Amino acid sequence: MKLFKPWLRWEFFLVVLLGVEMAVFGFINPRFLNVENLLYSSSDFAHIMLAALPLTLVIITGGIDISIAAVMGLASIVLGVTWQAGVDVYTALAVALAVGVLAGILNGLLVANTDINPLVITLGTLFLFSGLATAIAGSLGAAGYEGISGLPREFTRLAHGSVGPVPYTLIFVLVLVLLYSILLHKTRFGRSLYLIGANKDAARFSGVPVKQSIVTAYALSSFGGAMAGAMLTAYFTSARSDLGSDALLPTITAVVLGGASILGGSGTIVGSFLAVLILGYLKQGLLALGVTSDVSQVVTGLLLITVVALKYWAADLNQLRRNRRALRTRTNLEGGVLPENQAST
Amino acid sequence: MSKLPQSREAVVLLLLVALIAVIGLINPSFWEPKSLLSMLNTSLILILLATGEMFVILTRGIDVSVGAMMGLAAVVLGLALNAGVPLWLAIVLTLLVGFVLGAINGVGVAFVRIPPIIMTLGALGVYRGMMLILTGGSWIETIPQSIKTLAGMKVFEVSVFAIATLLIVLLTTLLLRRIRQARYFYYVGDNEDGAFMLGIPVRPTQAVAYALSGLFAGVAAVIFVGQIGFVPMQTGYGQELNAIAAGVLGGINLSGGVGSPVSALIGGLFLTVINSALVFLKVPAFWNNAIAGAILLIVVLIDFRVRVAVEMRQRQQRANVRRETSAAIQPSFTPEESR
Numbered sequence: 001m002k003l004f005k006p007w008l009r010w011e012f013f014l015v016v017l018l019g020v021e022m023a024v025f026g027f028i029n030p031r032f033l034n035v036e037n038l039l040y041s042s043s044d045f046a047h048i049m050l051a052a053l054p055l056t057l058v059i060i061t062g063g064i065d066i067s068i069a070a071v072m073g074l075a076s077i078v079l080g081v082t083w084q085a086g087v088d089v090y091t092a093l094a095v096a097l098a099v100g101v102l103a104g105i106l107n108g109l110l111v112a113n114t115d116i117n118p119l120v121i122t123l124g125t126l127f128l129f130s131g132l133a134t135a136i137a138g139s140l141g142a143a144g145y146e147g148i149s150g151l152p153r154e155f156t157r158l159a160h161g162s163v164g165p166v167p168y169t170l171i172f173v174l175v176l177v178l179l180y181s182i183l184l185h186k187t188r189f190g191r192s193l194y195l196i197g198a199n200k201d202a203a204r205f206s207g208v209p210v211k212q213s214i215v216t217a218y219a220l221s222s223f224g225g226a227m228a229g230a231m232l233t234a235y236f237t238s239a240r241s242d243l244g245s246d247a248l249l250p251t252i253t254a255v256v257l258g259g260a261s262i263l264g265g266s267g268t269i270v271g272s273f274l275a276v277l278i279l280g281y282l283k284q285g286l287l288a289l290g291v292t293s294d295v296s297q298v299v300t301g302l303l304l305i306t307v308v309a310l311k312y313w314a315a316d317l318n319q320l321r322r323n324r325r326a327l328r329t330r331t332n333l334e335g336g337v338l339p340e341n342q343a344s345t
Numbered sequence: 346m347s348k349l350p351q352s353r354e355a356v357v358l359l360l361l362v363a364l365i366a367v368i369g370l371i372n373p374s375f376w377e378p379k380s381l382l383s384m385l386n387t388s389l390i391l392i393l394l395a396t397g398e399m400f401v402i403l404t405r406g407i408d409v410s411v412g413a414m415m416g417l418a419a420v421v422l423g424l425a426l427n428a429g430v431p432l433w434l435a436i437v438l439t440l441l442v443g444f445v446l447g448a449i450n451g452v453g454v455a456f457v458r459i460p461p462i463i464m465t466l467g468a469l470g471v472y473r474g475m476m477l478i479l480t481g482g483s484w485i486e487t488i489p490q491s492i493k494t495l496a497g498m499k500v501f502e503v504s505v506f507a508i509a510t511l512l513i514v515l516l517t518t519l520l521l522r523r524i525r526q527a528r529y530f531y532y533v534g535d536n537e538d539g540a541f542m543l544g545i546p547v548r549p550t551q552a553v554a555y556a557l558s559g560l561f562a563g564v565a566a567v568i569f570v571g572q573i574g575f576v577p578m579q580t581g582y583g584q585e586l587n588a589i590a591a592g593v594l595g596g597i598n599l600s601g602g603v604g605s606p607v608s609a610l611i612g613g614l615f616l617t618v619i620n621s622a623l624v625f626l627k628v629p630a631f632w633n634n635a636i637a638g639a640i641l642l643i644v645v646l647i648d649f650r651v652r653v654a655v656e657m658r659q660r661q662q663r664a665n666v667r668r669e670t671s672a673a674i675q676p677s678f679t680p681e682e683s684r
């Protein structure tokens with residue numbers, strides 16, 4: 001069911017939703033629509049974007065990766081520990097990202113080579129990675145609230161610096177949106193992800209390198225988690241094992257709201273990106289109105305349920321309409337006689 | 346087919362006994378009834394949440410809101426008790442709240458057809474937010490003594506809560522075996538379309554599974570408030586993942602249709618024993634999660650290996666039978682290949 005009409009695309013709906021959100025908040029509080037402020041506050045949810053974009057790839061294959069939140073903490077503490085050991089901070093960053101990729105490859109290998117539910121596997125690795133992070137932090141006495149602080153400014157500047165009003169992180173995310181979009185929509189690898197999500201057996205029989213693609217998707221997802229962890233480390237100027245532990249639910253929420261089917265086979269990078277913006281600015285806007293984060297949690301949850309329910313209803317209605325049309329066409333062809341045994345199909 | 350999950354429970358039970366034996370050899374105080382009982386008491390909440398979660402997983406769903414439901418139910422219990430509601434009424438109210446919260450999930454999944462993980466993920470945010478709104482973000486303290494007295498009551502040194510939990514698990518197991526309607530959970534999870542064709546009320550069954558998950562979260566909330574004596578805002582935080590992990594460890598299959606309350610019981614005990622064991626082994630407690638995760642992965646991987654081996658053997662047997670029959674009977678006869 002490919003929709004060529006742009007106004008029927010999910011991304012179009014998301015843009016409208018984002019526009020409505022901005023309009024409503026702007027109407028209530030005109031100061032909210034300060035462009036500089038909006039750009040600046042994107043740093044608050046940049047880590048969600050870094051994680052949500054590649055997670056989209058995994059969800060498109062019909063899998064899920066709930067270990068990304070743990071990878072954030074693991075990458076953060078690895079970065080801190082490596083730096084503390086006297087290594088240059090950029091080398092430490094590279095080590096942390098490499099650990100993220102390795103974690104993802106482990107997830108991918110386990111998912112690709114067994115028929116165990118990806119939720120179970122990444123649940124196991126979630127415990128494993130977060131446990132390792134706590135253990136590393138604990139063994140080195142960095143388990144406290146402070147974590148490993150005193151990271152050099154040249155590193156923390158990555159999360160705080162900006163070109164004019166545009167933060168580095170936002171530029172970086174936009175580049176990633178472009179890269180991942182090309183990867184997903186313009187390469188063979190991207191197309192095979194959709195096919196794997198739609199029908200894994202069909203993908204295998206048509207010569208798609210299923211295992212390799214799945215491992216790559218999980219590796220990218222974990223790499224995103226590690227980048228998010230590094231970004232959070234720079235943002236909070238300290239490496240902690242529990243960084244990002246709250247990021248799991250917002251990240252999955254964003255990908256699903258962005259139009260990826262949790263059953264696999266559909267989803268876009270731009271959709272996920274727009275969904276993070278919607279959710280992020282919803283929280284910001286509610287905070288600006290003096291609504292506490294507790295209430296914004298409720299609003300986010302309700303938004304997720306309502307939007308997805310509407311989407312499924314719309315799809316159901318569409319299906320029903322097409323079924324009726326098909327049935328009508330057939331009864332016309334068969335001389336207006338509805339065959340008794342096929343009436344229910 | 347029915348032999349396999351039972352053997353999985355047996356394997357994990359064996360592992361659990363071996364684990365307790367080994368830790369006891371290293372540190373004999375682990376074997377003392379006092380420490381075993383205290384571990385049992387610690388595991389009650391996890392066992393109850395995992396049992397509730399089991400109904401949902403049986404129907405091939407997933408409920409990531411059990412922790413939030415427990416938290417919200419605990420807040421209601423705390424507020425009700427502080428408002429002077431009698432203990433029994435407050436407990437009934439808590440169970441009712443749990444049931445209703447679960448039923449909301451159930452209606453969303455079964456009748457509005459929202460995918461389970463999304464419905465319960467949304468509900469997780471809503472329930473946790475409501476918990477904070479109800480209390481204004483502060484802990485509920487100064488809870489009347491009545492419920493703590495209940496928690497402190499013991500029969501032969503075993504706390505009333507532990508006995509109640511074990512009875513609930515036992516009763517649930519029996520009911521799931523004896524009542525025809527209770528088997529619906531298995532049928533729906535094993536083959537939804539098939540169950541529908543057989544005239545089984547698929548959607549109501551799914552809805553009831555989520556409601557039961559909420560009800561069990563309510564029971565867990567009562568035990569939590571009794572044991573802890575106050576309601577912090579983190580109540581139930583992250584418990585959903587622990588509950589799922591416990592169930593999976595005990596042999597509940599996330600692909601639906603396989604599992605029993607005994608799985609939840611064994612899995613819950615196992616995770617608790619791992620957590621307590623490190624203290625007795627004098628290993629720093631921050632290794633807990635890493636070890637729990639590694640064990641979970643190893644168990645599901647072994648399970649996968651065993652399943653593949655069994656399936657291969659069955660196929661081999663079928664192929665043998667087929668070869669013999671086709672040799673004996675005319676070649677025109679081709680036995681139906683099932684699956």
